[in-house]
Amino acid sequence: MNANLLRIELALLVRDIRVRWVAIILVLMTATTFAVALRDSLRFSDEFHIVKQAERTRWLEQSAKDPHSADHFGVWIFKPFSPLGVLDPGIDPYVGRMVRIEAHLFNDAVFRAVQDATPLTRSGSTTVADIMQLVVPLLVMLLGYSIFAADRERGTLRLALGSGAAPVQWLAARFSALFIVTALLVSAPLLILGAIAATLLPDQGLQIWPRLLLWIITHTLYAGIFLGIAVVISLMANTARAALAASLATWVLLCVLIPRLQIVGIEWIAPTPSYQDTRAQINREMKAYGTVEGDAQRVQEFLTSQGVHAADELDVDLRGSMMLINERHHFAVFDKYFGEFFAGLQRQDRLYGYAGLLSPKIALQSVSEIFAATDYANHTRFIWAGEHYRRLISETMIQALIDNPQHNNPQHQATDHQPPKKYLGDKALWERVPPFEFHPITASSAFSAAAIPLLLLLGWLALTVIAARILAARIRL
Amino acid sequence: MSSLTLNTRVPVRTVSGLTLLPRMLTLEIRLLLTQPLTWLVFIALWVSMGIAAYKGIEFVAQNHAAAAQALAEQQSSVATAKAAHATYTQPSDLAIPMWRDATSAYGFLTQFLVAHAEKPPTPLTGIAVGVADIQPSLVRLSFSFSSVFDDVFYDIGSARATRLGAFDLAFVLIYLTPLGLIALAGTRLSGEQDSGILRLIAAQPISPRLVATAKFAAIAIVSTIAIVGGAALALTAIDAVKLSAEWAVVSMWLSFALTLYIVFWIALCAFAASLWRGAVTALALLVVAWTLITVVLPATATLILEAINPAPSRIAYIDQSRQAQTAFYDLGGNTRIPGEWLVRRYPALASRRDELSTTSEVVRYARDDFFRTSLQARREAFAHHAIAMAQSAEHLSLLSPVLVLDNAFQTAAGTDAHRHATFMQAVGEHGQAIWKFFEPRVIAQAANPRAICNGCQARLDFTAYDDIPAFTASTDAKRSLRAARNGCVYLAALCAFVLVATGWHLRQWPS
Numbered sequence: 001m002n003a004n005l006l007r008i009e010l011a012l013l014v015r016d017i018r019v020r021w022v023a024i025i026l027v028l029m030t031a032t033t034f035a036v037a038l039r040d041s042l043r044f045s046d047e048f049h050i051v052k053q054a055e056r057t058r059w060l061e062q063s064a065k066d067p068h069s070a071d072h073f074g075v076w077i078f079k080p081f082s083p084l085g086v087l088d089p090g091i092d093p094y095v096g097r098m099v100r101i102e103a104h105l106f107n108d109a110v111f112r113a114v115q116d117a118t119p120l121t122r123s124g125s126t127t128v129a130d131i132m133q134l135v136v137p138l139l140v141m142l143l144g145y146s147i148f149a150a151d152r153e154r155g156t157l158r159l160a161l162g163s164g165a166a167p168v169q170w171l172a173a174r175f176s177a178l179f180i181v182t183a184l185l186v187s188a189p190l191l192i193l194g195a196i197a198a199t200l201l202p203d204q205g206l207q208i209w210p211r212l213l214l215w216i217i218t219h220t221l222y223a224g225i226f227l228g229i230a231v232v233i234s235l236m237a238n239t240a241r242a243a244l245a246a247s248l249a250t251w252v253l254l255c256v257l258i259p260r261l262q263i264v265g266i267e268w269i270a271p272t273p274s275y276q277d278t279r280a281q282i283n284r285e286m287k288a289y290g291t292v293e294g295d296a297q298r299v300q301e302f303l304t305s306q307g308v309h310a311a312d313e314l315d316v317d318l319r320g321s322m323m324l325i326n327e328r329h330h331f332a333v334f335d336k337y338f339g340e341f342f343a344g345l346q347r348q349d350r351l352y353g354y355a356g357l358l359s360p361k362i363a364l365q366s367v368s369e370i371f372a373a374t375d376y377a378n379h380t381r382f383i384w385a386g387e388h389y390r391r392l393i394s395e396t397m398i399q400a401l402i403d404n405p406q407h408n409n410p411q412h413q414a415t416d417h418q419p420p421k422k423y424l425g426d427k428a429l430w431e432r433v434p435p436f437e438f439h440p441i442t443a444s445s446a447f448s449a450a451a452i453p454l455l456l457l458l459g460w461l462a463l464t465v466i467a468a469r470i471l472a473a474r475i476r477l
Numbered sequence: 478m479s480s481l482t483l484n485t486r487v488p489v490r491t492v493s494g495l496t497l498l499p500r501m502l503t504l505e506i507r508l509l510l511t512q513p514l515t516w517l518v519f520i521a522l523w524v525s526m527g528i529a530a531y532k533g534i535e536f537v538a539q540n541h542a543a544a545a546q547a548l549a550e551q552q553s554s555v556a557t558a559k560a561a562h563a564t565y566t567q568p569s570d571l572a573i574p575m576w577r578d579a580t581s582a583y584g585f586l587t588q589f590l591v592a593h594a595e596k597p598p599t600p601l602t603g604i605a606v607g608v609a610d611i612q613p614s615l616v617r618l619s620f621s622f623s624s625v626f627d628d629v630f631y632d633i634g635s636a637r638a639t640r641l642g643a644f645d646l647a648f649v650l651i652y653l654t655p656l657g658l659i660a661l662a663g664t665r666l667s668g669e670q671d672s673g674i675l676r677l678i679a680a681q682p683i684s685p686r687l688v689a690t691a692k693f694a695a696i697a698i699v700s701t702i703a704i705v706g707g708a709a710l711a712l713t714a715i716d717a718v719k720l721s722a723e724w725a726v727v728s729m730w731l732s733f734a735l736t737l738y739i740v741f742w743i744a745l746c747a748f749a750a751s752l753w754r755g756a757v758t759a760l761a762l763l764v765v766a767w768t769l770i771t772v773v774l775p776a777t778a779t780l781i782l783e784a785i786n787p788a789p790s791r792i793a794y795i796d797q798s799r800q801a802q803t804a805f806y807d808l809g810g811n812t813r814i815p816g817e818w819l820v821r822r823y824p825a826l827a828s829r830r831d832e833l834s835t836t837s838e839v840v841r842y843a844r845d846d847f848f849r850t851s852l853q854a855r856r857e858a859f860a861h862h863a864i865a866m867a868q869s870a871e872h873l874s875l876l877s878p879v880l881v882l883d884n885a886f887q888t889a890a891g892t893d894a895h896r897h898a899t900f901m902q903a904v905g906e907h908g909q910a911i912w913k914f915f916e917p918r919v920i921a922q923a924a925n926p927r928a929i930c931n932g933c934q935a936r937l938d939f940t941a942y943d944d945i946p947a948f949t950a951s952t953d954a955k956r957s958l959r960a961a962r963n964g965c966v967y968l969a970a971l972c973a974f975v976l977v978a979t980g981w982h983l984r985q986w987p988s
Contacts, residue, residue, distance in 0.1 A: 029773070036780055047792040058799055063806065073802070076795055091636035094611065098795065108633070110626065111795075114611045116788035116862070119870045119894030120779045120880060138768060142761060241664065241671065241756040248764050252656050257525075260648065263638045264528055272635040276543055276615075280550060287557065292577045345635065352637055365637075376636065 002169050009177035022139045023185055029131050034193045037086045037127060038200070040113075045201055048078045048098075060430050067397035067425040068323065074102030077389065077436045079109070079382045082373040083201035083208050084215060087194060088129035090374025093117065099383070101390045101436075103397075104327070106282075106334045109383060128193065129368055132186070132219050133361050137226040137255050140182055141247040144230030147174055148475075149243035161475065171472035175231055179224055186223045190216045206373050207443035214447065215371040221457055222364045226251070228464025235471035258359040266351050273344035282337050289329055298325060317423075320401030327394055334387065342380050349376040356456035363460070366453035370446050377449060378440050389436045400429050497683065498691060505695030509661075518657040519703045525653055529646040530711035533603025536645070537715065540598045543615050547593040554579075554591040555942045561935065568932025575837065581936035582918035583838050592618040592911055594904045594948040599891035599957070600724045601731075603715035605647035605883070607892025610639050614892075616901075618908045626791070626859075627905045646711055647886040650735060651879055652771055654704055655742045659763045662696045662746035664756040670987065671756050679986040686983045693747045700743065701736050708735060723954040727889050730961035737968035738882050744975040751982035774877035782873055786866050789858045801851035805844055811835065818843035822916075826924055838923035842916060860902050867895035871960075878971055885964035889957040896956070903950065910946045 013019055055075045062073060079097040096109025148171075151157035161167060194212040230247050237243035302321060303309060311318040356363025369375035404423040441449070509515050558579035565573065565580055578584035596614040613632065642648065666689060669675040678688055712728065720728060745766060749759040808814060816834035820827045822842075833839050849856075874880035887893035922938045 029776075032780065033776070036783065043790075044792065047790060051792050051796045054796060055799065058803060062803075076799070078792075091640055094636040094639045095633065098792070111791045112611070116791070118779050118782040118786070118866055119608055120775050120782060120873065126776050126779050134772065135768065138764065142764075146757075241668070241760070244757050244760050245660075245664075248760065249660070256652065256656070259641055260644045261528070263635075263641055264532060264644050267635075267638065272638070275632045275634060276546060280546060283550070290577065292571050292573050295577065296571055341633075345633070348635055349637060379636075 002173055005165070005170065005173035006176055009173050010180065013177055013181050016143075018143055019181055019185075022143060025139065026131070026136070026185055027189055029135065030128050030189050030193060033126055033131060034086060034128050034197075037089070038197060041081050041083075041086050041197075041201060045081045048081065049202075051076070052078050056435050059433070060427060062430060064424040064426045066422060067400045067429060068103065070425055070430065071103035071394055071397040074100060074390075074393070075436070076100055077386050077438075079379070080204040080438060080440070081201060082204065082206055082378075082440070083197040084194065084206075084211055084372035085374045086197040086201070087127070087190070087215065088368045088372040088374060089113070089127055090129075090369035090372055091376055091379060092374045095379050097382075099386045101386060101393060103394055104330065106338060106387055106390075109379075109386075128190070129365075129372075132190070133222070133364055133368070134255050136186060136219075136223050137361070138248075138251050140223050140226045141230040141251050142244075143182070144178055144227050145234055145243045145247040146240045147178065147231050148234040149237040150234075150240040152237075153239045157475075167472045167475040168469065171231070171235075171468060175227070175468065178227055178231075182223045182227055183220045187216050187220050190219060204440065206440055210443045211371045211373065211446065214443075215368060218364060218367050218371065218454065218457060221461055222360055225360045225457070225460045225464055228461060228468060229254075232464055232467045232471060235468060235475070254359040255361050259361050259365075262352075262355045262358055262362055266348060266355060270344075270348045270351055272348060273341050275341065278337050278341045282333055285333050285337075286330065289333075290326075295322070298322060314405065316402045317405035319406070320398050320403075323398045324395070324402065327391075327398065331391060338387075342383070346376065346380060350452075353453040354456075356453045360457055360460045363453040363456040367450045367457065370450040370453075373440050373446065375449075381441060382438055385438050386436070393433050396429070396432050397425065400425055497687060501687070501691035502695055502698075505691050506699060509695050509699055515661060515699070518660050519707075522649065522654060522657050522704060523707050525644075525649045526646060526707045526711040527714075529644055529649045530603070530714040532644055533646055533711070533715045536606060536609075536643075537598055537603045540602065540614055544593075544595050544597075547591075547595065547615055547617070550591045551593065554589050558585055558589055558939075558942065562937060562940065565933060565935030565937060566930065568930060569934050571934055573934040573936075575936075578935050580939065582915050582922055582939035583841075584936065585939055586911075586915045586919065587620055587841070590620060590911075590945075592945070592948075594618060594900075594907050595950065596891070596897070596900045597950055597952055599889065599952040599954075600720050601712070601715075601727065601889045601957070602891055604645065604712065605886040605890040605892055606643035606645045607647075607887035607890055608894050608897055609890075609892040610634070610643060612894075612897045612901075616904050618904070618911065620908075620912065626794075627901060627908065646708065646715075647883060647890075650704070650708060651738075651882050651886070654739065655767055655771070658696070658700060658739065658742040659746060659760070659767065661700065662693060662743050663749065663760050663763045665692045665696070665746065666750035667754070667756040667759040670750075670753060675986075685986050686980060689747055689750065689979070689983050693743050696746075697740055697743045700739050704739055705732050705735055708732075721954075723958070727954055727957045727961055730958060730965060731885060731889055734882055734885050734961055734964040734968055737965060737972055738878060741878055741968055741972045741975060744972055744979060748975055748979040748982065751979045753987035770877050771879045775880055778870075778873040778876045778880060782866065782869055786862065786869055788866075789855065789862055791859075794852070794855050794859070797855060798848065798852055801848050804851070805847050811840070814847055815839045815843035818846055819920075823920060823924075826920075829924065833924060836923045838919045842919070845912070856905070860898070860905070863898035863901065864895070867893070867898045870894060875967065878968055881964045881967050885957075885960045888960035891952055891957075893960075896953075900950065903948070907946065907948045914944075914946055 055077075059073075059075050062070060065073075077099050079092075082092075085092055093113035096111050098111045099109045100107045148157065151160065160170065191212075194216065198208045198212055229250055230243075233246045233250065234243045237246060299318070299322060302318070302325065303311070303314075306314055306316075308314055314321075352362065353366045356366060366375075370377070401423065406423060447454075561579040575581065575584045576588050579589045594616045598614070602609075616627070666675065669678065679685070709732070746759075746763060749762045749766075752759070752762075754762075805814060812831075812834050816830045819833055819839050820830055826833060834843075871884060874884045884893065888896070918939060918941070922936060926936065927938075
């Protein structure tokens with residue numbers, strides 16, 4: 001590439017009023033949406049932290065009680081905020097981030113931010129990612145559509161090529177200059193905003209800096225793809241008007257129409273599993289299992305398995321033992337139906353990654369959510385982490401009951417003066433349950449998960465560069 | 478370089494517009510209909526409307542299926558209880574704990590009762606998903622221990638699809654149609670200006686207003702027929718053939734609103750042309766205008782709305798609910814508070830306070846009453862916030878015609894935020910009504926447990942399954958009509974404003 005040409009093109013661009021307008025619009029839009037998102041994240045993150053600690057204290061300081069009552073008292077657990085969620089909240093606003101952990105129930109995650117958001121939220125672009133994914137391509141195409149077409153229309157292309165400049169070199173210089181400017185316009189504000197978020201919000205074990213850098217690089221690549229498309233169109237069009245019309249049509253197609261249409265297609269290929277059906281199936285199975293007759297039969301089977309005829313002969317507590325049997329049945333039911341449900345959703349989510357073949361915006365959305373740790377995989381991981389924690393509490397409480405049988409402990413027997421004392425759990429038992437810690441997907445695993453959409457993004461970029469190279473080589477005086 | 482200079486200072490002697498306009502209009506319409514771009518745009522829009530109508534049909538069908546499944550679950554729970562009655566009226570050795578006993582009021586209420594509240598779809602639900610994909614239309618009422626919010630129930634579904642938004646008729650008409658209109662009308666006049674044809678036209682004794690009127694009115698007529706007609710066909714496909722008279726009127730006003738929306742965008746195209754800056758600038762301006770109106774202004778409205786109506790904290794609410802839970806036992810939840818509750822609610826049982834205040838039934842009712850009272854202020858704050866947010870959103874939607882039309886469509890579809898907020902209030906009240914319905918029955922059983930037969934283990938004290946309060950909600954066509962009418966007035970005013978500005982610009986040919 002000719003360095004002089006690049007310098008000249010850069011100088012021309014710096015003086016271009018359109019570049020200044022694009023810079024102003026981008027900075028204004030991203031800064032405003034970022035400020036609002038950061039304010040909310042800081043508030044919620046602080047509140048989560050305080051309530052998380054309060055919950056732990058409440059659990060440890062609860063009065064002595066039947067361990068099963070403690071299991072019902074339960075705790076609330078919270079999905080930590082990803083600092084990059086300020087840039088791209090991903091699916092987080094549409095799924096809950098706090099779960100009530102209690103006996104018997106696989107509770108839904110609640111507190112979906114979108115529930116309390118304004119009804120207008122989804123009409124506009126209200127996140128930095130929305131602006132980067134929808135508005136930036138438009139601005140980039142408005143910058144790039146005239147790169148060759150305007151010169152061709154004015155006749156200056158003939159003049160330039162007549163002076164001996166090789167078309168490919170000229171293209172390389174112009175494209176590079178535009179790309180440098182675009183990269184600066186995109187990455188500089190993102191780096192500043194991302195750094196603010198990463199500094200002010202806790203890392204949560206997400207390895208936030210490599211994620212942030214990858215996030216910025218992919219968004220810069222994305223802008224580069226649309227720049228490449230604008231250049232290709234500009235090389236093909238005879239007039240600036242035709243180039244603009246084609247660029248805008250491409251933007252509408254790739255950024256507005258196809259992303260929504262792909263939902264219809266994916267829903268057709270892999271329909272979203274019904275949550276209502278899943279819950280109904282679980283309820284049916286639970287009801288069929290939880291009958292008086294079923295209970296009596298299971299008690300009998302348990303006594304037989306222990307080689308005794310009555311509960312009094314057992315070394316363990318019958319009530320606790322039956323609870324454990326019942327809970328393990330419930331765990332298996334949850335594993336089966338919720339396992340199928342979440343696997344179905346994850347299958348569908350993977351298809352969204354492949355749909356990046358249809359539009360770079362779709363590919364970027366997948367990559368962006370994964371790097372921001374606001375993707376579906378992280379949410380599912382949290383849901384199951386919560387469920388495993390719930391099982392840990394239930395099993396710990398039940399085991400305490402089993403180990404302290406009511407019938408053969410002298411302390412618990414009735415006397416002439418007192419009714420039988422019930423076994424009660426105390427702080428020593430509550431302390432056996434560790435605090436809930438969520439370990440999100442690591443940055444390296446996230447990178448692997450993003451491989452397909454990332455490759456598709458690179459494919460889009462390669463395609464535009466190759467097309468531009470071929471078209472530039474064909475330019476004749 | 479030679480150029481034809483148009484003298485704009487000297488008034489042009491023009492031929493009567495009234496004579497020429499019909500002929501020019503006919504000519505322009507013919508010309509428009511012969512252009513491949515016209516058909517390309519309309520076919521793309523029709524296909525989109527077809528897909529959206531299909532999705533609308535699917536959405537309505539899903540609503541009905543969900544309601545049918547909910548009803549089946551409700552009937553199944555009652556059938557289970559009736560079967561238990563039949564089984565347990567015989568003496569038995571089986572011990573039946575309360576939580577397995579569907580024949581008792583308390584057991585049925587807390588363990589078996591399945592109750593739903595449905596926000597019924599309107600006849601026009603298929604046109605706009607609105608908030609229905611994030612706020613449930615069907616709420617399962619929970620009487621278990623863990624119900625903190627009334628609105629925790631939701632269908633997880635595909636969060637990615639929810640985030641991207643539905644491909645519904647409202648999306649096609651509100652977001653895609655303007656782009657199609659820009660493609661059709663965005664370079665009219667300005668394209669002719671670039672190609673030099675405008676000079677030839679301007680050389681004729683004809684006013685720029687007349688030329689612009691003919692060109693843009695032709696597009697408006699053809700587009701209105703194509704788009705409103707396409708939308709009407711799509712509506713018919715969804716459900717419109719079953720419209721009652723009042724919903725037919727709503728549909729008519731929505732058609733007016735859509736027509737005015739089409740006129741607004743064509744007027745904007747005319748305005749862009751009237752600046753006489755050429756096709757490239759006109760196109761760029763129009764796409765920037767589209768971005769401003771559909772993306773930036775709604776985002777601004779959202780930010781303003783969030784600033785003036787900050788949401789109460791759900792996390793703080795959770796914290797307070799847990800404090801109430803702890804406080805209940807710290808303040809004497811085992812006997813004192815249930816005893817006080819019993820005396821307050823059932824003075825006739827005051828003499829048996831010590832005996833009854835430890836029963837699980839009294840403790841449970843007293844505890845829920847304690848929780849509800851402790852959290853009342855926060856619950857009301859959430860309800861008020863939802864209503865205030867929906868009302869403010871309606872006012873702020875005046876910032877953009879996109880929001881006004883979207884609001885009209887959503888209100889007609891019954892998927893708007895305001896309806897949902899009032900629905901959730903009704904759901905909360907309905908839950909309380911069921912709770913109160915059972916209360917005297919549950920307390921009566923706790924106070925006077927009686928066996929039906931010697932050796933009968935089940936409580937067998939509840940059979941009033943058909944008397945359990947049912948949730949009733951209606952579809953209100955009046956609000957939909959008002960929203961559609963207001964939308965028409967707003968869009969008409971906007972059209973008038975843009976047309977006047979365009980007319981002022983078009984008083985003379987460019988120099």
